[in-house]
Amino acid sequence: MAKELKELTSRAENYSQWYSDLVVKAGLAESSAVRGCMVIKPYGYAIWEKMQRALDDMFKETGHVNAYFPLFIPKSFFSREADHVEGFAKECAVVTHYRLKNNPDGGVVVDPDAKLEEELIVRPTSETIIWNTYKNWIQSYRDLPILINQWANVVRWEMRTRLFLRTAEFLWQEGHTAHETREQALEEANKMINVYERFAREWMALPVIMGRKTANERFAGAEETFTIEALMQDGKALQSGTSHFLGQNFAKAFDVQFAGRDGKLDYVWATSWGVSTRLMGALIMAHSDDNGLVLPPRLAPTQVVMIPIYKGEEELRRMVAEMETIAAKLKAKGITVKIDDRDNVRSGFKFAEYELKGIPVRIVIGPRDLAARTAEVMRRDTLEKESVALEGIEDFIEKELADMQEQIYAKAVKFRDSMITKVDTFEEFERVLDEKGGFVLAPWDGTTETELEIKERTKATIRCIPFDTVDEEGVDMLTGKPSHRRVLFARSY
Amino acid sequence: MAKELKELTSRAENYSQWYSDLVVKAGLAESSAVRGCMVIKPYGYAIWEKMQRALDDMFKETGHVNAYFPLFIPKSFFSREADHVEGFAKECAVVTHYRLKNNPDGGVVVDPDAKLEEELIVRPTSETIIWNTYKNWIQSYRDLPILINQWANVVRWEMRTRLFLRTAEFLWQEGHTAHETREQALEEANKMINVYERFAREWMALPVIMGRKTANERFAGAEETFTIEALMQDGKALQSGTSHFLGQNFAKAFDVQFAGRDGKLDYVWATSWGVSTRLMGALIMAHSDDNGLVLPPRLAPTQVVMIPIYKGEEELRRMVAEMETIAAKLKAKGITVKIDDRDNVRSGFKFAEYELKGIPVRIVIGPRDLAARTAEVMRRDTLEKESVALEGIEDFIEKELADMQEQIYAKAVKFRDSMITKVDTFEEFERVLDEKGGFVLAPWDGTTETELEIKERTKATIRCIPFDTVDEEGVDMLTGKPSHRRVLFARSY
Numbered sequence: 001m002a003k004e005l006k007e008l009t010s011r012a013e014n015y016s017q018w019y020s021d022l023v024v025k026a027g028l029a030e031s032s033a034v035r036g037c038m039v040i041k042p043y044g045y046a047i048w049e050k051m052q053r054a055l056d057d058m059f060k061e062t063g064h065v066n067a068y069f070p071l072f073i074p075k076s077f078f079s080r081e082a083d084h085v086e087g088f089a090k091e092c093a094v095v096t097h098y099r100l101k102n103n104p105d106g107g108v109v110v111d112p113d114a115k116l117e118e119e120l121i122v123r124p125t126s127e128t129i130i131w132n133t134y135k136n137w138i139q140s141y142r143d144l145p146i147l148i149n150q151w152a153n154v155v156r157w158e159m160r161t162r163l164f165l166r167t168a169e170f171l172w173q174e175g176h177t178a179h180e181t182r183e184q185a186l187e188e189a190n191k192m193i194n195v196y197e198r199f200a201r202e203w204m205a206l207p208v209i210m211g212r213k214t215a216n217e218r219f220a221g222a223e224e225t226f227t228i229e230a231l232m233q234d235g236k237a238l239q240s241g242t243s244h245f246l247g248q249n250f251a252k253a254f255d256v257q258f259a260g261r262d263g264k265l266d267y268v269w270a271t272s273w274g275v276s277t278r279l280m281g282a283l284i285m286a287h288s289d290d291n292g293l294v295l296p297p298r299l300a301p302t303q304v305v306m307i308p309i310y311k312g313e314e315e316l317r318r319m320v321a322e323m324e325t326i327a328a329k330l331k332a333k334g335i336t337v338k339i340d341d342r343d344n345v346r347s348g349f350k351f352a353e354y355e356l357k358g359i360p361v362r363i364v365i366g367p368r369d370l371a372a373r374t375a376e377v378m379r380r381d382t383l384e385k386e387s388v389a390l391e392g393i394e395d396f397i398e399k400e401l402a403d404m405q406e407q408i409y410a411k412a413v414k415f416r417d418s419m420i421t422k423v424d425t426f427e428e429f430e431r432v433l434d435e436k437g438g439f440v441l442a443p444w445d446g447t448t449e450t451e452l453e454i455k456e457r458t459k460a461t462i463r464c465i466p467f468d469t470v471d472e473e474g475v476d477m478l479t480g481k482p483s484h485r486r487v488l489f490a491r492s493y
Numbered sequence: 494m495a496k497e498l499k500e501l502t503s504r505a506e507n508y509s510q511w512y513s514d515l516v517v518k519a520g521l522a523e524s525s526a527v528r529g530c531m532v533i534k535p536y537g538y539a540i541w542e543k544m545q546r547a548l549d550d551m552f553k554e555t556g557h558v559n560a561y562f563p564l565f566i567p568k569s570f571f572s573r574e575a576d577h578v579e580g581f582a583k584e585c586a587v588v589t590h591y592r593l594k595n596n597p598d599g600g601v602v603v604d605p606d607a608k609l610e611e612e613l614i615v616r617p618t619s620e621t622i623i624w625n626t627y628k629n630w631i632q633s634y635r636d637l638p639i640l641i642n643q644w645a646n647v648v649r650w651e652m653r654t655r656l657f658l659r660t661a662e663f664l665w666q667e668g669h670t671a672h673e674t675r676e677q678a679l680e681e682a683n684k685m686i687n688v689y690e691r692f693a694r695e696w697m698a699l700p701v702i703m704g705r706k707t708a709n710e711r712f713a714g715a716e717e718t719f720t721i722e723a724l725m726q727d728g729k730a731l732q733s734g735t736s737h738f739l740g741q742n743f744a745k746a747f748d749v750q751f752a753g754r755d756g757k758l759d760y761v762w763a764t765s766w767g768v769s770t771r772l773m774g775a776l777i778m779a780h781s782d783d784n785g786l787v788l789p790p791r792l793a794p795t796q797v798v799m800i801p802i803y804k805g806e807e808e809l810r811r812m813v814a815e816m817e818t819i820a821a822k823l824k825a826k827g828i829t830v831k832i833d834d835r836d837n838v839r840s841g842f843k844f845a846e847y848e849l850k851g852i853p854v855r856i857v858i859g860p861r862d863l864a865a866r867t868a869e870v871m872r873r874d875t876l877e878k879e880s881v882a883l884e885g886i887e888d889f890i891e892k893e894l895a896d897m898q899e900q901i902y903a904k905a906v907k908f909r910d911s912m913i914t915k916v917d918t919f920e921e922f923e924r925v926l927d928e929k930g931g932f933v934l935a936p937w938d939g940t941t942e943t944e945l946e947i948k949e950r951t952k953a954t955i956r957c958i959p960f961d962t963v964d965e966e967g968v969d970m971l972t973g974k975p976s977h978r979r980v981l982f983a984r985s986y
Contacts (some may be wrong), residue, residue, distance in 0.1 A: 033570075033625050034613065037563035042641060045560045070530035071615075071646055072586070075593070077526075079600040090593055094603050097587040098650040100568070107572040110587050110612055119603055120527065122564075122588065122615070132526050147534060153564055156721065157591040169564050361893045363845050429972065487915070 005012045008356070010290045010398035017235040019285055023163045024355050028280070036161045036168030039346050043357065046301035048171070048280060055173065055275065056158065056202050058195050059395050064147045065176060066449040069129050072144045081253040084127065087220020092159040093122040093168075094122070109486075122155040127221060127246070127272055131174045131254040138178060138268055146178040146189075148307035154276075165238075165493050166209045166283035172276035175243075178268045180260065182247070186224070191224035192273040196241035199275075204283050205296035205409035206230050207416050208240060209439070209488060213463030216261035216448045219272075223247035229463040229488065232285040235437020237463050237490035239252035240282050243273035255303060283493070287408055289382075293358030297401040303338045304330060305359045314339060319365050322390070325377075326363070327392035328473050335401065355380065360404055361397055366420075381408050422486065426477045429489070433460055439490050442485030445476035454478055460489045501849070503783045503903050507957070508727040512778055519786045519849050521773070522855060529654045529661030533770070536850065539794035541664070541773060545644065547696050548666065555829060556619050557640045562622050564646075565613035570621035575747040577620065580686060580713020584650040586615040586661075607826040614638065615648040620714060620739070620765055623669045631761055633752045639671040647769075647933045657774035658731075658986050665769030670738075671761045673753065675740070678762035679717070682738040683790075685766040686719035689734035691769075697776050698789035698902035699723050700909050701733060702932070702981060704957030709941045712765075714772050716740035722956040722981065724909045725778040728930020730956050730983035732917050733775050736766035774986070780874075780901055786851030787874050790894040797830045797890060798852045800843050802859035809834060815883070819856070819868075822887035828894065848873065853897055854890055915979065919970045922982070926953055932983050936976030938969035947971055953982045 008025060009017040023029050028044030031037075040048065057064070071094060078085045094377040099114030123129065130148075137143060155169045162168075175192060179185040193210055200206040207412065208228035220223040222244035230240045248267035251257070257265045289292040297303050304326065308319035320341050327337040338359075339349055347364075354362055367377050375393060378385045381404055387398050419438025423429045432440050444450060455461050465487045474483045502510040503520060516522050521537030524530075533541065549559070562567050571578045592607030616622065623641075630636060648662045657663075668685060672678040686703055687916060689949040701721035712716040715737035723733045741760035743748070750758045780787040790796050799820065801812035820830040831852075833843055840857075849854055855871040862868050869888060871878045874897050881889050912931025915924045925933050937943060937955065948954050958980045967976045 025722065030629075032563045033567060033622065034565045039563065039567060039626055040561040042558040042560045045559065049559065059657065064537065065535040066542065068533040068537045068664065070525045071648065072527045072530060075601060078593070085601060093588045093613070094590040094593065095586045096589045096603065098584065100571070100583055100585065100614070108568060109579060109590065110568075120586070121593070129526065133532055136523075155564065171561065175537065264675065289687075327840075388764045470978060478853045 002460065008290065008292065010469060011233060018290070019281075020163065020258075022288060022292060022356075025205065026358070028284070028293075029163045031163065035166075036158050038161075038163050038169075040171075040216070043301065044265060044280060045298055047283070047295070050275060050299045050301065051199075051203065051279060052173075055199055056149075056151075058199060059149050059173075062148045062158075062170045062191060062195060064177075066150065068150055068152070069126050069133065069150045070391060071123055073123050073126070073129045075119045075121055076130060079123065079126065081221045081249055082206045083249070085223035088376070092124050093155045093157060095120040095122065120205070123152070124154055124156045125272075125274075126150065126152070126154075126174055127176065127250050127270075128254070131250040131256060131270070134176075134268070135254050135256045138256055138258050141180050141261055142377055144178055144180045144268065145184065145257065147175075147188075149173055149175045162281075162493075163278055164284070167277075170277045172274050174272060174274040177271045179271070180255070180258070180269070180336060183269050185247075186245050187352075189224065189226055189243045189271040192271070193228060193241070193243040195273060196228050196243065196273075200228060200230065200240060200282075201409065202219075203296065203298050204279065204286070205412060206240070206282060206406060207413045208288050208410065209464065209466050209487060211466040213242075213308060213464055214448070214451055214462050214487070216451050219411070219460060220270075221249050222247060223249070229439075229490070229492075230282050230286060231414070231419055231438060231490075232493070234285075235419060235491075237439065237492040238282050238285070239492065240279060241273070241275040246270035278373050282451045286412055288358065291383070292356030294408065295358040296362060297360040297405050300358065300360050301338075302336050302338045302359050303401060304335060304361045304363060305354050306337065306339045306363045306365070307347060307354075308339075309347055311367070315367060316343070319370060322365065322370065323363075326390070326393060328457055330397060333394060333398050335397065355383075361400060363393075363397075379488070381405055383412075424474065424477060428475055429454075429460075430458055433489075433491060436493065439463070439488050441486040442477050442489055443472070443474035443485075444487045445479050445481035445483050447479075447481075450476055450479050450481075456490070457489050459492075460491050463490050463492060498894055500910060501783065501785065502793065511783070512774075513656065514932075515777060515781060515785060515849075519851070520526055521777070521786075522656045526658065527653050527661075531654075531656050531660045531662075533664075536794065537773060540776070540788070540792055541770060543680060543792045544692075544696065544772060545666075546571070548692055549644075550640075551692060552642050552666075552668070555643045555688060557670075559643065561643055561645070562619050564616055564822060566616050566619070566622045568612045568614055568853050570625060571614065573621065574714045576740055576742070577714035577746075585617050586648045586650060588613040588615065615665050616645070617649045618765075619643065619645070619647075619667055620669065620743050621747070624743040624749060627669075627671055627761070628747050628749045630747055634673050634754055637673045637751060637761065638672055638677065638680075640668075641670065641941055642666055642668045645931065655774075657770055657777070659771075663770045665767050667765060667767040669739060670764045671744075671749075672764070673751070673762070675762050678740075678764050680740050682717065682736045682764040684768065685764070686734070686736040689721050689736065689766075689768060693721060693723065693733060693775075694902065696789065696791050697772065697779070698898060698905060699733070699775060699779050700902065700906045702957065702959050704955055704959040704962070704981060705943070706735075706981070707944060707955050708943055710955060712737045714739060714742050715765075716742070720957050722932075722983070722985075723775050723779060724818070724912055724931060724983075725775070725986070726908070727778075728912060728984075730932065730985040731771075732956070732985065733772060734768040736764070737764060739763035739765060744968050778903055779853065784845075784876070785849030787901065788851040788853060790853040790898050793829075793851065793978065795829050795831045795852055796894060797828060797854045797856060798847050799832045799856045799858070800840060800847075801832075801834060802840055802857060804860070808860060809836070812863060813974065815858065815863065816856075819883070819886060823890060824925045826887060826891050828890065848876075854893060856886075856890075869930075874904075917967065922953075922970055923951055924946075926951055926982075926984060932956070932981050934949075934979040935970050935982055936965070936967035936977050936978075937980045938972050938974035940972075940974075943969060943972050943974075947982070953984050954983060956981045956983050
């Protein structure tokens with residue numbers, strides 16, 4: 001491991017390689033034999049499970065329930081909503097047959113007699129199949145709202161994939177809600193982007209900027225897309241969650257009408273919202289360093305690791321006994337602990353391994369510590385060591401974990417804030433993007449033409465029109481046309 | 494609802510229709526627009542979530558971790574293990590293309606230029622892709638055991654489907670473990686069938702018979718399949734979970750060798766084990782009655798419902814205030830409660846609805862109850878009502894729920910035991926199957942030929958060779974050849 005650790009490319013050397021190395025070496029995920037699909041390894045999945053649990057609790061607190069809809073969607077469903085088919089149905093996995101048969105030459109071949117009448121698409125997102133279902137569930141305003149979430153796998157055929165950030169298959173949750181009025185649906189879409197923002201902040205220690213997408217960057221079929229945008233350490237933005245106000249588009253496409261309080265028929269108002277295993281990529285990239293993963297304690301599967309330094313079995317036994325006493329006290333506080341008493345592994349190797357895996361707190365006890373009734377406590381985020389009395393160490397650790405959660409967030413906020421630059425000219429815009437990176441707040445004339453030309457020339461896109469943007473008259477940095485507010489640009493993943 | 498409830502076919506009239514009615518009317522699941530795929534509705538999914546949580550905790554207690562492997566499996570993988578391809582790879586969803594394109598005539602068509610070089614199969618089970626992955630994870634005995642579980646969706650193309658019991662897509666968990674020795678793998682397979690038995694007993698209140706499958710009924714690629722077999726109220730058996738000892742078959746197929754403690758290379762020993770949303774079918778069919786669902790309290794998403802009977806808003810307010818006090822006390826005990834104070838729904842309708850949904854305990858408070866400081870408490874399993882003092886009612890309810898969990902189990906055990914018949918002749922065997930149903934313990938000569946002939950003639954199969962079978966010399970009821978033990982026959986789902 002110590003050797004492998006050395007092979008972790010540094011961020012300065014090659015950020016992209018650092019990320020890929022880290023994901024694999026920390027045991028989070030790896031590429032599979034199936035092009036573009038990943039294997040999420042146990043350690044990575046344990047972090048994802050903690051994210052899932054926290055998000056699921058937040059969804060339930062806000063009145064949502066879970067359900068499950070089919071993996072497959074009839075091809076014709078995609079043609080129903082015109083914008084949706086443009087945006088989605090193209091790069092996807094198509095099921096055309098339902099049987100294999102033995103090949104006389106060995107192996108199996110697709111049975112040509114088992115061709116489906118209508119091809120099935122492996123869901124890239126589930127609006128169509130869900131709205132086709134809601135049609136049967138909604139007759140009157142009394143059936144509304146429907147507040148459903150689904151945890152599922154989805155597939156979007158991607159040619160250039162990166163573990164967690166962009167894979168053909170990924171795991172996600174997708175909320176799909178149905179409402180009586182435009183206002184209620186808009187309120188829901190707003191509520192959920194705020195839930196995502198709170199989750200990112202409180203659990204992932206990730207500061208994000210909330211805002212609206214431009215028409216060009218909106219979800220296919222949405223009237224309004226809200227987004228949370230995070231900043232990675234290389235100065236690139238990562239779209240981390242979106243919430244869509246779908247208007248009546250899907251209700252019209254699938255003919256979902258309800259009898260209102262006034263007895264009149266109207267189309268149902270909709271939202272959808274989702275976050276995915278992409279959040280794992282955001283989590284890894286936002287906080288980690290050249291030694292490995294840095295995890296906010298609330299999402300760390302193991303929060304504390306204890307390592308004894310000893311000579312001989314007798315000493316080991318005494319130390320492990322001491323550690324078990326501490327572990328019991330920590331567990332009573334809901335803190336997850338591991339004691340690594342492996343005898344055939346060098347301590348240095350263990351240290352490197354747990355730094356790589358981002359265990360928030362490391363406790364080392366050597367013979368002198370034991371004699372002095374102290375332990376050496378190291379924090380993963382700062383790598384700072386401190387000698388702490390064994391008596392009451394559980395309270396110290398508890399505070400340390402809470403402090404670390406806050407400090408990791410504060411550090412990320414500081415970095416993010418330092419990486420927001422206001423510019424007014426296109427030359428400055430290009431220079432900031434090339435030399436500094438990060439978010440750039442610049443005036444924009446509000447047209448898709450200008451947005452696309454800027455993207456073409458700089459690879460930067462409008463990440464969002466931040467919710468907290470203020471009216472500010474100016475001129476578009478490219479066209480010189482009037483601009484009424486600054487919008488947030490960045491190069492992104 | 495009262496009207497809809499009447500439409501619930503009785504079990505005596507048509508058991509199969511009763512089941513289908515119940516699943517739909519209780520809001521558990523429904524058929525989807527995609528042939529053979531179901532929509533699991535929020536109430537059904539809430540029960541499944543409770544099952545998942547309990548099982549997941551049990552897997553973790555026994556040392557397992559979760560991970561996630563790709564949805565797709567390259568076609569060629571299935572040919573690697575000869576028995577496996579025979580048993581599995583035939584009826585499955587085959588992905589042949591990865592792109593759609595606009596049809597000049599409108600809609601979308603499959604892009605013929607986007608044909609995959611090798612077709613991908615939507616996983617019907619994941620042994621092949623997982624063992625292909627384990628190959629890279631295992632070099633030495635130090636990498637063993639691997640104890641991984643996956644929660645996932647799988648697809649097996651089924652022509653005749655029934656909600657929960659047999660659907661093209663279903664949700665399940667699949668454990669895949671790798672071991673150093675034959676004994677360790679066998680022990681694991683045994684341990685997990687026992688975990689399933691305990692889950693069925695403690696959570697589902699479902700008594701099952703554990704045993705080994707015959708060679709003919711084994712999982713494709715397994716050397717030994719253990720099973721838990723439950724009995725439904727119509728006397729048919731339902732295979733509810735299986736655990737397979739895979740020997741070295743998959744390790745050989747995917748060339749997974751490890752350096753042992755003696756330094757020599759050997760193939761890795763494997764198990765796999767799974768339960769699925771089929772358990773929902775077992776749960777529903779095992780306990781429910783002509784009024785609707787009967788749920789063991791531990792799996793009921795809502796354990797207690799409170800309904801006020803009142804005249805006027807003032808009385809309603811006083812009752813709801815009283816109910817909220819009780820609800821708070823119940824919640825403090827970890828009991829889930831709902832107060833139904835809907836003003837526009839008749840009480841009779843509410844009663845029918847909650848019986849249909851199987852809420853374990855119903856508390857009704859009317860004006861007289863309130864004056865007398867009592868409430869009417871009804872248990873869903875017995876439909877018995879009792880007047881209970883409000884003072885301390887939370888303790889009464891807590892005991893009632895625990896008692897109900899036990900009683901539902903005891904009732905199922907009694908029924909199951911009454912439906913196990915020992916027979917010695919084929920005439921008796923046929924008569925019991927036709928007139929009584931249930932499990933039949935009969936002597937068998939141990940050959941697949943006889944097993945198949947019995948199946949052909951009676952539609953009954955050997956569900957298992959029970960673990961607790963004793964040696965008993967006899968003669969096969971069909972062939973007259975020697976039999977060394979009785980095996981468990983039944984007609985099954």
